[in-house]
Amino acid sequence: MRVIVVGAGIIGLSTAWYLRRLGAEVTIIDPFPALGASHAAAGMIAPAAEVVWGQTPLYPLMQASAQMYPEFAAEVASAAEAGLGFSDVGTLVCAGDRADLQALRELREAQSQSGFDTELITGSAARAVEPSLSPAVAGAVHISGDRSIDPRRVCAALLSVLSTGSGSLIRQRAAGLVRVGEATVGVEINDGRRLEADQVILCAGSTNNTIHGAPQLPLREVWGDVLRLRAPAEATPLLTRTIRGLVNGRSVYLVPRPDGEIVLGASSREDGRSGTPGGAIHRLLADGQRLVPGVLDAEITDITTRARPGSPDDLPMIGRIDSGCIVSTGYFRHGILLAPFGGRLGAELALGTVSDWPPDGSLESVSPHRFTTETTAGPNHATAYSTRSIS
Ligand SMILES: Cc1cc2nc3c(=O)[nH]c(=O)nc-3n(C[C@H](O)[C@H](O)[C@H](O)COP(=O)(O)OP(=O)(O)OC[C@H]3O[C@@H](n4cnc5c(N)ncnc54)[C@H](O)[C@@H]3O)c2cc1C
Structure with a gap:
C-alpha cells in the first residue's frame, strides 16, 4: 500500500x-x-x-x-x-518553598488516585540524591518510573x-x-x-x-520558549535526573542529557507571538535558579520558541x-x-x-x-x- x-x-x-x-x-x-x-x-x-x-x-x-x-x-x-x-533515572518534582509544597501534596494525591507510584520526600532527602538542588527546596515528589x-x-x-x-x-x-x-x-x-x-x-x-x-x-497554538544550557566542566554533571518544580506556582523543569546538555523550560503562551520574549527567558532562568542555583553559571547554547499543537x-x-x-x-x-x-x-x-x-x-x-x-x-x-x- x-x-x-x-x-x-x-x-x-x-x-x-x-x-x-x-x-x-x-x-x-x-x-x-x-x-x-x-x-x-x-x-x-x-x-x-x-x-x-x-x-x-x-x-x-x-x-x-x-x-x-x-x-x-x-x-x-x-x-x-x-x-x-x-535516560531512565527518574524525576524529582520539587517545591521551591513551603507554599509550593502544598500544591505538590495535591499533585501527589492526584498521581496516587491515577495509579502512579510516587513518593513524597523531604528537601534534604532530595538534595542527598541531587546535590545541586537549592537549600530552599522544601520537599519533592520522587518518581522513579519517568x-x-x-x-x-x-x-x-x-x-x-x-x-x-x-x-x-x-x-x-x-x-x-x-x-x-x-x-x-x-x-x-x-x-x-x-x-x-x-x-x-x-x-x-x-x-x-x-x-x-x-x-x-x-487547533490552538500554545507557544513555548525553552533554553539549552551547558554547565562548566568542573560542575558537570550538574544534574543526573529530571528536575521539575513549582516556583511561586509556576512550573519549570530542567532535563539533563547524558552528554551534559540541560534543557530549561518552558513557557506556555497563547499570545500568538512566534518570537522569543525576553521576559520568558528571564522568568525561566529566575525560576530555574531557585531550584538549581548552578544554572546561572551554565552557558546558554540554544534558545528555541515553537508552538505546541493544542486541542x-x-x-x-x-x-x-x-x-x-x-x-x-x-x-x-x-x-x-x-x-x-x-x-x-x-x-x-x-x-x-x-x-x-x-x-x-x-x-x-x-x-x-x-x-x-x-x-x-x-x-x-x-x-x-x-x-x-x-x-
Ligand atoms: C517548549 C516545548 C517543550 C516540550 N516538551 C515536551 C516534552 O518534554 N515531552 C513531550 O512529550 N512533549 C513535549 N512538547 C510537545 C511536543 O513537542 C509536541 O507535542 C510534538 O512535537 C508535536 O509533534 P508533531 O509532529 O505533531 O508536530 P511538529 O513537531 O510541529 O511537526 C509538524 C511538521 O509538519 C510540517 N508541516 C507543517 N505544515 C506542513 C505542510 N503543509 N506540508 C508539509 N509539512 C508540513 C512542519 O514543517 C513540521 O516539521 C514540548 C513542546 C514545546 C514547544
Whole structure:
C-alpha cells in the first residue's frame, strides 16, 4: 500500500516508522523536517509528572505509550546506529518553598488516585540524591518510573532511517489534498505536482488547517520558549535526573542529557507571538535558579520558541477523515511521550489493522470527531468536516 505522510515531526516520523514495519511504501512530505515543535521539546517521557486534574482520559494513553518507549527507542537507535539520549533515572518534582509544597501534596494525591507510584520526600532527602538542588527546596515528589529522551536525536535517527531510497522524503510543502468525490486520493505539493496514494496521513502539527482540503480542526497554538544550557566542566554533571518544580506556582523543569546538555523550560503562551520574549527567558532562568542555583553559571547554547499543537481538551486528534485520509495531530505538550502510541495508531488506522490493541476507550477519546455535533457516527468514522479541497 502507498501511504503519504504529511509532516516530519516526531508524530509523522513515528507514524512512518510503524507504517514501514507494517510493510507500507511510505513517502514523507515536509519542507523543514523535524524543525517544528519537536525541535523545541525537552523530551520528558513522564506520565506520572504530567498528571493534571481533569485529564483522566489522557492517562491510559500516556501509560500505554510510556510502556512502548524502551522497545521503540532501542529499535530506532539500532536501525540508525545512533544514541538517542535515553535516560531512565527518574524525576524529582520539587517545591521551591513551603507554599509550593502544598500544591505538590495535591499533585501527589492526584498521581496516587491515577495509579502512579510516587513518593513524597523531604528537601534534604532530595538534595542527598541531587546535590545541586537549592537549600530552599522544601520537599519533592520522587518518581522513579519517568524517563527522558533527546527528541532532536530521535527525529534525526528516524529521518536517517526513513529517508533512504528515492522519493521517500520530499522537501516540499503539501499545498492541499487531492480529492475525488468524498475521498482523498493524493497530495498536491508546492511545485504543482500531484502525488497519488492509497492513504494520506496528516501529521502537520499546529498548521494542519492551512492545507487545502484538510479538516478544519479546533487547533490552538500554545507557544513555548525553552533554553539549552551547558554547565562548566568542573560542575558537570550538574544534574543526573529530571528536575521539575513549582516556583511561586509556576512550573519549570530542567532535563539533563547524558552528554551534559540541560534543557530549561518552558513557557506556555497563547499570545500568538512566534518570537522569543525576553521576559520568558528571564522568568525561566529566575525560576530555574531557585531550584538549581548552578544554572546561572551554565552557558546558554540554544534558545528555541515553537508552538505546541493544542486541542480544546488537550488530547490528540487521531482518526479517519475519509476513506483515503487519516489525521494525527493536537498532541499539545505530550507529543514526544505519545509518539509510539500515536505513530502506531495512525499507521494501523491507515492500513486497517487496528484490532484489540489500543487501550479500552482510547479510540473514542482521541477521535477528531469528538468536537463535532454529529451524533450518528461512532468513534473514528468519517463525519462531515468543513474542508477546502483541490479536486
Ligand atoms: C517548549 C516545548 C517543550 C516540550 N516538551 C515536551 C516534552 O518534554 N515531552 C513531550 O512529550 N512533549 C513535549 N512538547 C510537545 C511536543 O513537542 C509536541 O507535542 C510534538 O512535537 C508535536 O509533534 P508533531 O509532529 O505533531 O508536530 P511538529 O513537531 O510541529 O511537526 C509538524 C511538521 O509538519 C510540517 N508541516 C507543517 N505544515 C506542513 C505542510 N503543509 N506540508 C508539509 N509539512 C508540513 C512542519 O514543517 C513540521 O516539521 C514540548 C513542546 C514545546 C514547544
